[in-house]
Amino acid sequence: MLGFIINPVSGNGRGAAVWAKLKQHLERQGTPYRAFVTKNAGEAQKMAVELLQKEEVTRLVAVGGDGTVNEVMNGIYESGKDCMFGYIAAGSGNDFARGHSLPTDPLQALDRILSEKQGEVIDLLKVNGRVAVNSVGAGFDGQVAKTTNEAGYKKWFNRLNLGMVSYVVSVLRVLYSYKPCDAFITVDGKSERLPRVWLIAVSNIPNYGGGMMICPQAVANDGVAEVCVVSDVSRWGLLRAFPLIFSGAHVHHPAVRFYRGKHILIQAERPLVVHLDGEVAAVTPITVEVLEQQQTVLK
Structure with missing residues (x-):
């Protein structure tokens, strides 16, 4: 199952606009998915844990900025589940996308995620019980x-x-x-x-x-x-x-x-x-x- 966690206020509202395009594309293709839209800081991590433990999501996608990436990745780490991570850039800095040569166009990034390629295994940085990606x-x-x-x-x-x-x-x-x-x-x-x-x-x-x-x-x-x-x-x-x-x-x-x-x-x-x-x-x-x-x- 494919899951999405969206920060609508990332990039000063770009997150909401990007998700609207992605949602339309997913529904047009008939792709099954689960999605959560955050309202407050810290929710993305909790939502990630819930999606992984209750919804049997195996591919989890963050839509937002680097802060959203960090929260979702910490949720994956906290859950202890084996899950592939995808990212669709919609923030102000988008260093994760830049550092991993990910597409900046949302639909192009989504198509790559849906292609079910194996992906790349990366290291994480652990600090006082939390992890950093960048x-x-x-x-x-x-x-x-x-x-x-x-x-x-x-x-x-x-x-x-x-x-x-x-x-x-x-x-x-x-x-x-x-x-x-x-x-x-x-x-x-x-x-x-x-x-x-x-x-x-x-x-x-x-x-x-x-x-x-x-x-x-x-x-x-x-x-x-x-x-x-x-x-x-x-x-x-x-x-x-x-x-x-x-x-x-x-x-x-x-x-x-x-x-x-x-x-x-x-x-x-x-x-x-x-x-x-x-x-x-x-x-x-x-x-x-x-x-x-x-x-x-x-x-």
């Missing part, structure tokens, strides 16, 4: 995610299909007041103290924040996470280097270093805001564990 960020980018999600301008940029601009505006706002601090990172048992850390990003795909290439070498099914650390740089130096992240050229900057591993412990001198796939979920200290070959994605 990335985990602590520090500056966690604060940026929090600021963006609370900002009134996010919906205006979404209306113009300029979701990444919201993130850029938030970066500039947070940069003005954010204070870096010393942090400690342990990757597969090897520890290091890092001075004046701005951010630590653990990634399963190259991009986050609506397309920024934070970890260009990240691969979703290689069994390890890519870790990007930005530290020991002035506020002005960080601002000057910021445009490099759009092309991935920041990898050559002296304030940027990378690690790879399966178990990552992040600690800091003060609690740092942590996001999972762009949604604020915790504060440091955290442990990120790579769950290898955990989830099949329909492509």
